[in-house]
Amino acid sequence: MASRPTPIFPHVGDGELSTVDALAQMSFLVQGALERRVGERGFSLIQTRLLGVLRDRRPTINELAKLLGLDKSSVSGLVDRAQRRGLVARVPSTLDRRSVLVALTAEGRARASEVSARFEADVAAMLEPLTAAERAALTGLLSRVLVEHAAAHGLDLLATEANSKP
């Protein structure tokens, strides 16, 4: 109830939380877990996302830029660094000789799986204080928010053309 400032930074305190505060703090907690987890493995968050999107896609640089919300020149450098580490490969497109397709290597796929398994375990551990019923309730509430938000914003977190293309 106190007039504590908005937790723009992580702050797990003692007082009552507003829903906004609780959500903000939870997001910092989850993101922090992810960053720490990938950092242990020598990855950045964006490199991890790159590997993540490549798990079920083989996009062009341009498509990657839309998927990740970055400029194509940023993606070019991102892919350079991942390639230098043996995690991805550039495959020339046969349909359009200007394009290159970016694909995971076996090594990259292995690393992506490791990191995501550990991250899942971290988040699952955070949820242990809740009973199964409570977890289900939480999932339901969050899903409602996510689905409504996606509907209201036309899935603005994803460049949807690239995604809906089979």
Added chain:
Amino acid sequence: MASRPTPIFPHVGDGELSTVDALAQMSFLVQGALERRVGERGFSLIQTRLLGVLRDRRPTINELAKLLGLDKSSVSGLVDRAQRRGLVARVPSTLDRRSVLVALTAEGRARASEVSARFEADVAAMLEPLTAAERAALTGLLSRVLVEHAAAHGLDLLATEANSKP
């Protein structure tokens, strides 16, 4: 139920979500809102956090490093850039002449308030699909998770010494 890969990247899809997925996606959504919001104002997330922690503190560089989880050299540069923009000031400590205290300027305080108000509004808007009772339930569940996590990890998200010092 499908074997969709872990959403290491934002992905608001159509299938059922696990609690871990829902939480991860929500955290990306919230962080994305924050990044977009502060980006509009020409701020980075870390600059915003810097302003945030300074709202009720006047820490040394070292204390800031603990609060933000960064090396002191990183904080030195961070403060340099904020100072160049007129958002913070370095105040020489009278107790220890090696130390400097970092304080918000009036301008910095104004910017911090603006950004946090807008961010709160964004998150509140996301929660609109829920009834008041549902929001209360969500808050309760998230608070439980946050409090248990803080207890289990000794508040590892904060450098607690600096915080518990009045």
Added chain:
DNA sequence: TATTGTTATACTCTATAACTATA
């Protein structure tokens, strides 16, 4: 000797603008 803060250096990440090679 130990600690506080800065600086030098190196790397990642990001964007804008200019360029090339295809289309």
Added chain:
DNA sequence: TATAGTTATAGAGTATAACAATA
């Protein structure tokens, strides 16, 4: 002409190591 990708450049953000001033 327009598009796909790269490169050049500039800047923020981060860490490690070496340093000066103070304790």
